[in-house]
Amino acid sequence: MVIGNDSLGYPILVCESAESPLRSFVRVHGARCILLADAQSAVLARARVLAARLPRCLGVLPFTLGEPRKRLATIERIVDALLAAGADRSTLVIGVGGGVANDTFGLAAALFMRGVPYAHVATSLLAMVDASIGGKVGVDTPAGKNLVGRFSDPVAVFADLLALRTLPFRELRAGLAEAVKHAILAGGEHFEALELLAAHRFERWPWAEIVARSLAIKAAIVRADREEHGLRATLNLGHTFAHGFERASRYRIAHGAAVTLGLRAAGLLALRSGRFSRDAHLRVLALLALLGMPLATRVPADAAFAAMRGDKKRREGSLRFVLPDAIGLVRTDVRVPDARVRVVLRAMEALPGESER
Ligand SMILES: NC(=O)c1ccc[n+]([C@@H]2O[C@H](COP(=O)([O-])OP(=O)(O)OC[C@H]3O[C@@H](n4cnc5c(N)ncnc54)[C@H](O)[C@@H]3O)[C@@H](O)[C@H]2O)c1
Ligand SMILES: [Zn+2]
Known part of the structure; x- marks a missing residue:
């Protein structure tokens, strides 16, 4: 096929x-x-x-x-x-x-x-x-x-x-994290398709359809904004946090795991900013959990925050984020006060003895 x-x-x-x-x-x-x-x-x-x-x-x-x-x-x-x-x-x-x-x-x-x-x-x-x-x-x-x-x-x-x-599982998970990101960007049946499959073994997934669907979402965004003047930046959903976790862990945390953590953190930040509903946030969380993705990190909040401040997306003072308003509706360039970012990073910390998986 x-x-x-x-x-x-x-x-x-x-x-x-x-x-x-x-x-x-x-x-x-x-x-x-x-x-x-x-x-x-x-x-x-x-x-x-x-x-x-x-x-x-x-x-x-x-x-x-x-x-x-x-x-x-x-x-x-x-x-x-x-x-x-x-x-x-x-x-x-x-x-x-x-x-x-x-x-x-x-x-x-x-x-x-x-x-x-x-x-x-x-x-x-x-x-x-x-x-x-x-x-x-x-x-x-x-x-x-x-x-x-x-x-x-x-x-x-x-x-x-x-x-x-x-392909090793860790690498499959990296691709899946980006596929979940695309599904949050596109929403609707794209997100539902992953929800329907999430509880099933990967060997049984209709990969052709999943890959075609996910790349089509990216292709549509790129087509509308090839040289990244605006819309293409929505593809950075979760990535300001992800880069912070990667850097603070000295790249011990792989990009895919970091993106998963970043998607949860972006959802929490949007929720705390009154932009994203609790129901939508929990839907994303449930999908990530069913896929066996990590949801908490051993990177201390302070270290992650310091690493994020070094991120190139920081301009004129406060950090800017790509945040979901809904599953299927994502905004770029959202300014958020540092204190709120720190609260989210603390919520991302693993409990003692808990690992990233
Ligand atoms: N150009 C872009 O728009 C864009 C977008 C996202 C990411 N990237 C870049 O992509 C890179 C990450 O890509 P990646 O995760 O594919 O990394 P990768 O190419 O290093 O592949 C990951 C690992 O899997 C191995 N591998 C690949 N295919 C395999 C297979 N079929 N069987 C067994 N092993 C296999 C590789 O040797 C490697 O060890 C980063 O450098 C990132 O910056 C670019
Ligand atoms: Zn990525």
Whole structure:
């Protein structure tokens, strides 16, 4: 089964297996192609299976990735390897991997010979519903995340559902956290769809439908505001808190867990600000709990607050947040007094002996 979305002007295909849709795309595209793959063993094996069936393929180049390698030095290595493998300005570059692969390979392709066409095969849930949608590519510098990059649309995106079988649970949860975020943004049947599935085993979930639904929400927001002048910022729901928890824990808390904590904290803050109903807040909480997501953290409130103050979203004094007014209605740039933020952070603290899971 393949579910297509072309709302951003290029095909985004959700496939049980990317093999034959990718082959058809490469055949129609006509040019030679080359694969860049995350060297993680399952991802690399998947890339080799895909490459074996592609016409005019120059081969698979593996790169050890992970967030610490999302750097300009990796871009240079990729460019050297592309040249050595015989790629030129007409070669279609196909990246295979998660969000780090998308951002790094996508930037390398955007810079190689001033830009060659790039397609991404997403193998993590987070890349399927979030990172590979919207044309942001970039790398980190010692000063912070994604500080070097650009908007550069791919020519196609393939969500390869078969790859999810090897994805560790922790990584699945990271993608789920962003999918819940999208469901809060869109509301209605999108939120209900996750509520209906939440109590069931992940193996039984209709992933094609869930991924297609979630990426469509992001695609619609990106389409309305490609370069993030307003609406696209709603995608940061929960993220001011999440970045605070990540930073204060020295990144011991993974992004997905931090986003889950951030969604609960944003709901609490909206509730305490009189913007969000208790019923809506409890609905979100129940969904997160059913999905087995963490709801409290061992990060002390003071440490989280200090880390949030360092966040770039702080301007002119008080912190600004993306907050829900309802499930399906989210506002950006909401100023909140520091004292209220601190109260929420204290409510997020785990009880003695309790862990984040
Ligand atoms: N460009 C954007 O708009 C955007 C949006 C959100 C996030 N991001 C970026 O995405 C990155 C996070 O993405 P991610 O969570 O996919 O990280 P990731 O690419 O590092 O993947 C997570 C881990 O899963 C492994 N993996 C991936 N697919 C696998 C599979 N099928 N089987 C087994 N292991 C697999 C990877 O090797 C890695 O260890 C961050 O750098 C973030 O900044 C970008
Ligand atoms: Zn995120």
